[in-house]
Amino acid sequence: MPLLTVENLSKRFYVDQLQREIAVFDRLSFTLEPGQFILVSGANGIGKSTLLRCLYRTYRPSAGRAIYESRRGSIDLVRAADVDIALLRREEIGFVTQFLRPRPRVSALELVAEPLLAGGTALRDAEPRAKAMLESFGLKPALWGAYPTMFSGGEQQRVNVARALIAPRRLLLLDEPTASLDSSARASLIARLRELKSDGVALVGVFHYPDEIRHLVDGEIHFESGALPPELEAQNVDQ
Amino acid sequence: MNRLAALAAPRQDYSYAFLDAYAKRELRRRTLKAIAIPGYQVPYASRELPIARGWGTGGLQVTLSLVGPESIVKVIDQGADDSVNAANLRRFIARMSGAQTTTDALKATIIQSRHRIPEEILREYQALVLQVPDPEPLRAVESNSSRAHEMHAEADYGQMWLVLYEQLVRYKQYIQGASYPSLVNGRYVISPSPIPRWDTPKLHQSAHLTLLSAGREKRLYAVPPYTDVYPLEFDDIPFQVEDQRGWVCAITGVKNKFMNEIPQPDGTSTYELSDTGYMEKVAPADATRTEPPGATYYDEQGNFYHDGYLKPPIQPEL
Amino acid sequence: MTVISSRPSSPNSNDAPRLITAPPLLRAKGLRKTYGRIVAVDEVSLEVYPGEVMGIVGESGSGKSTVLRLLNLEEPADVGAYTLDIPDYAGVNLFTLERFARRMVQIQHIGIVYQNPYLGLRMRYTSSGNVAERLLITGERRFSTLREAARSWLAASEFPLDRMDDPPRKLSGGMQQRVQLAKAIALKPRVLLLDEPTTGLDVSVQALVLDTLKRLQRELHLAMVLVSHDLGVIRTLADRVLVMRGGRVIESGLTDQVLEDPQDAYTQQLVHAKL
Numbered sequence: 001m002p003l004l005t006v007e008n009l010s011k012r013f014y015v016d017q018l019q020r021e022i023a024v025f026d027r028l029s030f031t032l033e034p035g036q037f038i039l040v041s042g043a044n045g046i047g048k049s050t051l052l053r054c055l056y057r058t059y060r061p062s063a064g065r066a067i068y069e070s071r072r073g074s075i076d077l078v079r080a081a082d083v084d085i086a087l088l089r090r091e092e093i094g095f096v097t098q099f100l101r102p103r104p105r106v107s108a109l110e111l112v113a114e115p116l117l118a119g120g121t122a123l124r125d126a127e128p129r130a131k132a133m134l135e136s137f138g139l140k141p142a143l144w145g146a147y148p149t150m151f152s153g154g155e156q157q158r159v160n161v162a163r164a165l166i167a168p169r170r171l172l173l174l175d176e177p178t179a180s181l182d183s184s185a186r187a188s189l190i191a192r193l194r195e196l197k198s199d200g201v202a203l204v205g206v207f208h209y210p211d212e213i214r215h216l217v218d219g220e221i222h223f224e225s226g227a228l229p230p231e232l233e234a235q236n237v238d239q
Numbered sequence: 240m241n242r243l244a245a246l247a248a249p250r251q252d253y254s255y256a257f258l259d260a261y262a263k264r265e266l267r268r269r270t271l272k273a274i275a276i277p278g279y280q281v282p283y284a285s286r287e288l289p290i291a292r293g294w295g296t297g298g299l300q301v302t303l304s305l306v307g308p309e310s311i312v313k314v315i316d317q318g319a320d321d322s323v324n325a326a327n328l329r330r331f332i333a334r335m336s337g338a339q340t341t342t343d344a345l346k347a348t349i350i351q352s353r354h355r356i357p358e359e360i361l362r363e364y365q366a367l368v369l370q371v372p373d374p375e376p377l378r379a380v381e382s383n384s385s386r387a388h389e390m391h392a393e394a395d396y397g398q399m400w401l402v403l404y405e406q407l408v409r410y411k412q413y414i415q416g417a418s419y420p421s422l423v424n425g426r427y428v429i430s431p432s433p434i435p436r437w438d439t440p441k442l443h444q445s446a447h448l449t450l451l452s453a454g455r456e457k458r459l460y461a462v463p464p465y466t467d468v469y470p471l472e473f474d475d476i477p478f479q480v481e482d483q484r485g486w487v488c489a490i491t492g493v494k495n496k497f498m499n500e501i502p503q504p505d506g507t508s509t510y511e512l513s514d515t516g517y518m519e520k521v522a523p524a525d526a527t528r529t530e531p532p533g534a535t536y537y538d539e540q541g542n543f544y545h546d547g548y549l550k551p552p553i554q555p556e557l
Numbered sequence: 558m559t560v561i562s563s564r565p566s567s568p569n570s571n572d573a574p575r576l577i578t579a580p581p582l583l584r585a586k587g588l589r590k591t592y593g594r595i596v597a598v599d600e601v602s603l604e605v606y607p608g609e610v611m612g613i614v615g616e617s618g619s620g621k622s623t624v625l626r627l628l629n630l631e632e633p634a635d636v637g638a639y640t641l642d643i644p645d646y647a648g649v650n651l652f653t654l655e656r657f658a659r660r661m662v663q664i665q666h667i668g669i670v671y672q673n674p675y676l677g678l679r680m681r682y683t684s685s686g687n688v689a690e691r692l693l694i695t696g697e698r699r700f701s702t703l704r705e706a707a708r709s710w711l712a713a714s715e716f717p718l719d720r721m722d723d724p725p726r727k728l729s730g731g732m733q734q735r736v737q738l739a740k741a742i743a744l745k746p747r748v749l750l751l752d753e754p755t756t757g758l759d760v761s762v763q764a765l766v767l768d769t770l771k772r773l774q775r776e777l778h779l780a781m782v783l784v785s786h787d788l789g790v791i792r793t794l795a796d797r798v799l800v801m802r803g804g805r806v807i808e809s810g811l812t813d814q815v816l817e818d819p820q821d822a823y824t825q826q827l828v829h830a831k832l
Contacts, residue, residue, distance in 0.1 A: 016822035059818040081574040104764035397694035473700040
């Protein structure tokens, strides 16, 4: 059974100030099995991230369905209650963004441990796991107790990825996670993704350099500019 | 003129015991209510008297409502029977009621007092009437009297306890002196008139009736016989009475009774029993000795007559 | 992207919660409050689950502070029901309680931090006394227990303990808020209400207080309602958010969704004015 079944998903933004509605994608359908990796590709600014954000409900989809088989039962991510989405975010669905949102006087270690603590893990168990994550993404131990507000872009992104991947998830949405990582950190991220995939985690991702993860990809959604409905710009996945 | 005089009742200078019958009836009803609800402040219509408000009119009205020709009245002011105020009140009560007067606490049926409870243990069927300047224990923490009324209704005494907490934090002891707030019958906190802390425990499970009345504030309240009265104290930091250990009465040689401190020109102090009625009984000069003294609330060693009620001091740890 | 129409799309209405099994801790339904002819709050409903932070945003006069006053049982709503999932009172409309019971619920189950510390603190008493008073109200009579409670809750609020016996009027704004917070949580309430808790503080102090709030919320599993006009504060703390205008809720949703994909025209303005 697919973990996620997307049917006729559409997203339009209505901007009141412009009195206009802007369509991003329309009637997109695909399915995603546990352990599958779908790459979202297309030119910059075409709406690849919008799809991820719609699935995470940062954006409200305008129409369609996205049936997700959660451990607690199947649910339509498009219409699910906010509290159910919040619950899935705590327990099952992760989102890896391009940017860390550091908070003043919160150390790298604390930031990384936070998703575990939020899920109820005790501090003494969360801390070693956070350290292991930071180590695997190559953040120097000297920086673990420091505040990421002062970090470089690359260092912040290591913290960000560690934070996003530390808690066990069943569906991961990846929005250019490799964007500001150096090659060694990229390699460890990709290794980590391979591990997750083989553990049965389903992945949907946008990558700046798709070639480096091509070997993990099971299918692709390609966004093309030009005509929108009724013809889809996004090609359905050839699985 | 003549016709009007013929129609009126025969002229009398005053009603019996000064107050008219309606005033006495009201006071007796209020007093019964106060006894029925120990510690509850009952409002009453405080009448005009030929002494000024603040000079014992609250106590005097209660005394006048209780007194009869067979009564024996004692009046104390700061422990003394012979102060001007005490003498005035005593004379007034006797003149208006035909009651006898005494300085012997054990002989009196009604004792009106300002600031002290006698040293000798009072008996059943005695009434102690305390003159109260400020009946509201919440006054210091709540200036709005309607709100204070609600707080009594809800037994909301958290702020009173907070005051004690603050005292312990700042001074490492309870610093409230006279009028120490006390819980009556487990329900209402009262301000037991400005009696010293020394006298507060005497209200607990006493054989006599205590009536407290504030004439200016128009409220009276009661501690009925055999009623629990506990000063507010934390479980682990006991309430203490004034520490007068080592103070010896210069006249009688008595110790462990409440003393007045009398500063001397050389900077030292001597001490005298505050309770003059008791002093008469223990005075060495045979001429003034009347009766042998009765049992006292605090014995010669300073132990209170209810065992375990007062506990040894404990310093708070901050 | 293509512009395809100038017709606004109607925001989706959500299904009822299905996955979450615990009942909401706080449930307010159809609240309405008027002052004379002024309708301060109308048809406001919200549900907050244990461990969740609900933000309420809106401009001055939008009714958000009135909602908080109602939730703190400072006054009853004219219309509407308010229930908390707490022992003895589950399912009881708290607005119908008589004053004594209402006060007991307020003291034991609801904590509040005001923007103005003068509303929440006794400025001339010690800071520790301000915290200890909560325990005194509920009958704690051991001085050592009071000291210990004051110490541990002030420490939990990250208040410097060497100043625990200073009166709040001698403290900085950030420290005063920490005393308020320690006082608010001293009886382990289920609900914590925050009325602009960091407004007026320096930005760096604000960040520290927010962090303390976030940690306490996680550790105590509180249901929090946070009123603020500061979208940064809301974004940092709130899981979900209500947007209020003219006494009504005009939009609600997950915080990131409301801030990044606002559906209502007013919310769009509000968000773009701030970001």
